[in-house]
Amino acid sequence: MNNSVSIKDIAKKFKCAPSTISRALNDHPAINIETRKTIQEYALKVGYQKNTLSLSLLNNCSMTLGLVLPSITHYHESSMLEGMEEILLKSGYLLNICVSNESHTIEKEYIDRLLANRVDGLFISMAQESYDQQLGEHIDRVIQRSLPVIFIDRPNHGVASDRVVTDDYQGAFMATKHLIDMGCQRIAHLHGPSGISVSQQRFLGYQDCLIAHGRQVEADLIQYVHFSAESAIQATRILMQSDSKPDAIFGVNDEVCIAAMFVLREMGISVPDEVAIVGFDDIPLASFGHPPLSSVSRQSRKIGEEAAKLFLSKKDQKLEPVTISLDPKLIIRESSLRS
Amino acid sequence: MNNSVSIKDIAKKFKCAPSTISRALNDHPAINIETRKTIQEYALKVGYQKNTLSLSLLNNCSMTLGLVLPSITHYHESSMLEGMEEILLKSGYLLNICVSNESHTIEKEYIDRLLANRVDGLFISMAQESYDQQLGEHIDRVIQRSLPVIFIDRPNHGVASDRVVTDDYQGAFMATKHLIDMGCQRIAHLHGPSGISVSQQRFLGYQDCLIAHGRQVEADLIQYVHFSAESAIQATRILMQSDSKPDAIFGVNDEVCIAAMFVLREMGISVPDEVAIVGFDDIPLASFGHPPLSSVSRQSRKIGEEAAKLFLSKKDQKLEPVTISLDPKLIIRESSLRS
DNA sequence: GCCTCAAATGCAAACGTTTGCGTAAAATTT
């Protein structure tokens, strides 16, 4: 069943103490250089591999981290994961991935398992359920263990904590400003799920930009959608069939905007001339939309990198909570370009 | 630094042996029912959490699995991961995610770490480098440990092994057949990276279907691309600027097809009338393409589920290697529909 | 008061590795 060879096994072979083998394998100078070589060669031959579990137990350090996400299928999330992996690979860590599917129960269960497995730190983007109902005891338990907890995108309520986020507010402000600059008069917003920080910040940026430019924030120009394309279809129809149609749409992410452009095309409404559109996330396919979709790029990959780096700096010294806010960048393409 | 409370700590508090605490927490009947309750309450109060590492060491079973993927940003991969997670969540496992970025060196490094951490099994989609150069010793080492290894999408060379795949050949055949049925005469193929099983199978399906219908397989109708949209741009231009233009394109995945449609639109070539297009993977945005993209759906999520189930059935009994091949499904949309 | 039995709990080993300290033998210095 278990074919793995241990230091003890090797010790028996050489009729010496396990400590000698351990030192030999770690190239400890106290061991005769030839003995070392012999042992190392033998270990290689029989495929010895250090059992990290015993060390984790001993040193209270597992070199394993947890990443808890509501989902992973969006480009932003998977791209962020790749950035994180790149940094952690170099530092010798492994990453446990946990998809909560926006469920508080699942999130809690995963965090329990991660704690039981003694991860050295936790990256988390909180499930909507946890965020909505302000359920944070499962996170508190992690913090009480004095484990580094780094929030990604979605913070927890109230408590000061380490965070890595895009400045969604600023991104939304820029997008809205751009639409205003393009001469749009009635800018609609496809608003993301209401409980989520990202949705809220993007809405606030949109709202404040309108106000800052002396515009009204009209309730019937705001439609709520999920992060998926499907949910944007009906929302766009409602917007365009209302008495006071918008002449621009700022969407909470690119998927909903691409779906919106699809509906507009179906309805014979031209983009950007009749309705200009700006999305958020700058997914790879945004530039191949019809027309190419303007979007706020949020440096997804870099968010992962920064989160990983933040952990590395936190793990040794106890520092004050930090919020790293990455600047979004407005990528202007045809969907919002009016002459 | 380390705030976690152990069974020994509790034992001291109650002035009894660790074994008593252990039994009490596990509701062992040998322990007085009231003692049990007292101890359990205390454990809850002080936030005791079992240290799984010690058990992993003892039982040689970590309840942790490894997943090694070339990348994670494509819909197919992340969706597969979600399916896998769903099953593993129920079974109490955690998943270590490792992104090899198609590099053999990184893949090897990750597998080393996974083995050192004593994962109970491995899911892997091999890096192109490993596959191309037939480098498989790192995998062999895992198998020698008699750990369940389950290949996803990309198999290893020669060796009989457990696999979960889409029937790419059949999917490509269906797509090509559909284009033939639509009256297309010159069907081009955007061929994926040549070393990869998925590319090869899809090309073979395309080729065999053409031959089965008495068509020629013309070299200048085949263009090699990467899996990304960008690389498809030039390929499509070359195809359409050649002397003998195609009147249909079957692409190795949806991203390249969406990019191809973009170029065609730029060139004023109508889809599907002048060029019909069918992709592969059926990503969520396929249906919102201009026009909506026909595509072969490969049940990505189910691949993950099946892989996880296969592991669960393998972990106890040693069974013969199994290949689970999921049927692809052709989703016909406007991009290939000719009247 | 002695024996038996059951109930409740303790002991110790095990998993694999590291590491401070001890110790033997060999090499070097007086």
Next chain:
DNA sequence: AAATTTTACGCAAACGTTTGCATTTGAGGC
């Protein structure tokens, strides 16, 4: 040759938990 140093290795504890077996305690039967 004795004293000292160096070299090379062994011993044992530690990490947290489980578990078979031993032990203690108390109750009940005779």
